Amino acid sequence: MPAAPSPAAALAERRARARAALPPPVERVGALRWMRDNLFSSLANTLLTLLTVAALALVVPPILMWAFVGSVWYPPDPEVCRAATGACWAVIVEKHRVMFFGLYPYAEHWRPFLAVILYVVAVALTCWRRCWSWQVLVPLWAASLAAIVVLMLGGIFGLTVIDTGQWGGVPLTMVVFTATVTLGLPLGVVLALGRRSEMPVIRLLSVLFIEFIRAVPLVTILFCAAVVFPLFLPPGWNVDKMVRVLIGMGIFYGCYFAEVIRGGLQAIPRGQYEAAASLGLSYWRTTRKIILPQALRIVIPGLMNHIISAFKNSTLVIIVGLFDLLNATGAAVADPLWIRYYTEGYLFVAAVYFVGAFALSKYSQQLERWLAEGRRY
C-alpha cells in the first residue's frame, strides 16, 4: 500500500495540474478582451469611444506637427522662425537667461545658477527618507539657505552686492516658495494650538486672525505687505519689499496650515492628553513630546495640498512687482521681435510649473503610503 502523499507533494501535484489546465479562451484574455471591456462594452460606450477617437484624430496630429515636425530649436533667429511651419522653440534658446534669472546682472548669472543647484540638492535630500532626522535636516537647510543668501545677495567673499530688487526668475520663485513654507508652518502650529487653547482670549484672537485671513484673497494680503505695511512702521524704519512680501505669503499660508493642523490635533484621542497629565508633564512638554509628533504625522497629506498651492501661488508676487519666473517670461516674450512666439514661451514655463506641482503631488501620495506603513492596526 502506497504511503499517503505528504501535504507538500499534494500541493506540488495540484500546481502541476493547474499548469496543465487549458488556457482561457482567446476572447476572454488579451487586447481584444480588454478593448471590449473598456472601450466597447455597450452601444453608448462604443459611440462615445468612436466620437472621442475622431475628435482626437482631428486635434492631436496638427498639435504634434506644430510642436515637433515643423518646429525650430536652433538658430535663435526670428526670421528662421517666421519661415518655419511649426513652433518656434528657439525663443526659449534665445531668452532662457532672462526667463530663468530675470533682472539679475548678466555677468553674475553663475551665482543664481549655483544657488538653484544647491537648492535642488537640498530638496532632493529632504525628500529622501534616509535623511529624515533633525540632526540632518536642520544643519542641511541652515547651511544651504545661508549659502543661497550669500550667493544671491553677495557683499562678502568679494561678491558684489545684488539688491533684492534685482532678484528674479527661478531663484526668486524658489525663495518665495521656501520662505512661505518655512514661515507658514511654525505660524500654523502656533495658531492651531491657540485655536485649541483653553484660554478664551487666546482662542478668540486665533479664531479671528485665522478666519479673517482665510476670507480675503491673497492679492489683498500682498497689497497690504507691499503698500500699506510701510505706513505702519515708525518713521525712518524700512523693511525690504521682498521681505515684506515673503512675510505676507507666510502669514497667509500659515492660516491655511493652521486649519489643517487643527484637524490633526482634534484627531488625537483624549487618552493621550490624560496619560501625559497623569505623568505630570507640563502643557508644553505634552504638546511637544506627545501631541504634535502624532498630529503632524496625520496631517502631512493635507499640508502637502496647501504646499502645492503655495508653489503655484508664488506667481502672485508679480502683482506687487517682483520678477519671478512668470513675470520674467512675460517680459522676455514681450520683445517685439519674439512676441509672435509667446505661446512657446508660456507653454515652456507652464511645463516647468507643471513638473514641479505634479512631482510634489506624486511625492505626497508616496508620503501617504510611507506614513500608512507604521499604522497597520
Add this chain to the structure above:
Amino acid sequence: MAHDGPPRQALAAALGSLVVRSLAVQVATAVVVAALVYLLVSNAAENLVRQGIASGFGFLRHEAGYDVGETWIQHSARNTYAHTLFVGFLNTLYVSVLGIAFATLLGIVVGVARVSRNWLIARLSAVYVEVFRNTPLLLQIVFWYTVMRQLPPPRQALHPFEGVFLSNRGLVHAIPVWTPVHGWMLAALLVGVGASLALGYWSRRRREATGASTPVLWPSLALVLGLPVGAWLLGGAPSAVDLPALRGFNFRGGATHSPEFVALLTSLVAYISAFIGEIVRAGIQAVAIGQREAARSLGLREGLILRLIVIPQALRVIVPPLTSQYLNLVKDSSLAVWIGYPDLVSVANTAINQTGQAVEGIVIMMTVYLTISLSISLFMNWYNSRVALRG
C-alpha cells in the same frame, strides 16, 4: 514649603495657581496685542500726516475721474469713488457667478467622466484634471490674455460659428432681441419653479401621510421648462436675433465680452473645474458599491437608484469641499487686477494710486471679500445641513 499643608489645601493652591497663571497669560496677551495695534495705528497716523495724505472715507464722495471698461449700471468718470467701487464690486460678482456656474457644470462632467467605464474617456478626463490643476492660475490667465490680445483685428476676426466672432477686441456673439414677451417668460419661469417646489412639498406630505407616491421629477421639469415655452408661444414666438456685424473697424450688435473678461473667465473655469471634478469623483466613489447592489436587489430602476441612493449620499461628501472651491473662485477672481479686468480689486487699486489712501482702499476690499466669503459660507452651511445625515 509646598507639601506642608493638608492635601486639599495643596490641591486648591495648585488649582489657584493654574487659574492665576492662565489669567495672567491671557491678560498679558491681550495687553501685548492691544499695545501692538495702538503702536501701529499711531505710527500710521503720524506717517499719513507727515506725507500729507488725508485719512478717513471722505474720499468716497469725491469725483473719481476715471472710466471703468465694463459696467452693469450707468457709470462715467464724473461719478464718485463710491459709485466706481460699486461698479467694480458688480464686475467681481458677475465673473464669480458665471465662473461658479460654468465650473460646476464642467466639473460634474469631468468628475463623472473620470469614473466612466470607458477607458478613453476616463484617461482624457484624468489628463484634463492633472494639466489644469498643476499649472498656476495666474499663468493660465496671463496665457489666455496674451492669446486674446494676439488674435486678429475685427476685420479678420475668427468666425467659428454663425453669430460668434473672436478678435482682439474680445468675444462677440448674437443675443435674442429683448421683447416684453421675454419678461413674461422670466415670470413664467419663476412661477414654474415655485409650482414645482410646491408640488415636491405636497408630494412628500402625501407620501408621509398615505404612503402613496406621486411622480415629481417629470411634472416639475414640464412646469419649469413648459411654462416659459408656453409664454413664448402665446407671445407670438418672437425669434428676432441681434446678430453682430462688422461696421467700420468694430462690431455692432450682439453682446460683447472684453478680452480681459474672456481670459479671466476661461482660466477660472478651467482651473476650478479641475478641482471640482476631483471632488465629484471622490463623492461618487465614496458611495459603497453595496448600496447600489442593495438597491438593485430591491428592484429599483437605475434612474431611481441614482436619484434616491447614490446622489444623496455623494452630496454629503461633495458639498463641504465644493464650498471651499466656490470661495476660492471668488477670491481668485481678484487676479483680474493683473490683466486689468475692472473687478473690485483693480478699481480700488486705481483709487489707491490716485488718492494715496491705501489703508482705506484695502480695508474696503477686505471688508467686501469678508462679506462675500461669509455669505457663501452661511448659504453652503445651510445647504449642507439639509443634505447631511440627521440625528
